[in-house]
Amino acid sequence: MADAHRDYLKKISKTYMRGDATEPSYYPALKEFLESCAQASGKRPDITVQPKRTEVGIPDFLLRGPKGKITTPTNGPSYRTKDKIERLDTD
Secondary structure, three states: OHHHHHHHHHHHHHHHHOOOOOHHHHHHHHHHHHHHHHHHOOOOOEEEEOOOOEOOEOOOEEEEOOOEEEOOOOOOOOHHHHHHHHHHHHO
């Protein structure tokens, strides 16, 4: 699981550092991370990126089993996330 987390942080950092990313630019990395976490827990994830409108709005992701809706941040990784990436790179 730690490897999945590290890989996810590196991928979103790389996307962010290009300087031209929009919110959907981060979706592939997040979807891959969520799938890795679910599989590590013995779950078979079923994830839809940008599904149709639901009763609560338009989620960025829809997860089935375990269920949930996710909205991603619009400004990329936060300062705290970048700090964590730097610390992971020194491990």
